[in-house]
Amino acid sequence: PMYNSPRTGQMYFEELYQGHHQRFYNEFGMSKLVFRRLQMELATYGGFTHTRYTTMDEQLAIFLH
Numbered sequence: 001p002m003y004n005s006p007r008t009g010q011m012y013f014e015e016l017y018q019g020h021h022q023r024f025y026n027e028f029g030m031s032k033l034v035f036r037r038l039q040m041e042l043a044t045y046g047g048f049t050h051t052r053y054t055t056m057d058e059q060l061a062i063f064l065h
Contacts, residue, residue: 013057028064035060 007015016024017032024032039060042048050056 010055010058013055013061016061017057028061030064035064 005012005015016027021032024035028035030038039048039056042060043056048056048059051059
């Protein structure tokens with residue numbers, strides 16, 4: 001089974017990020033490297049930051065998913 005993770009939120013993102021590159025690509029439509037570069041660009045030029053309860057990783061993952 002491909003979609004059987006009991007994790008949610010940041011834990012789910014970390015599972016995807018640390019897992020197989022193709023699964024990450026299937027979920028977000030980009031490689032891990034491109035994801036990090038996009039996050040950096042948004043933080044540098046768009047003021048993208050963590051919120052009180054949600055990391056930048058999780059916010060961007062929600063937007064892309």
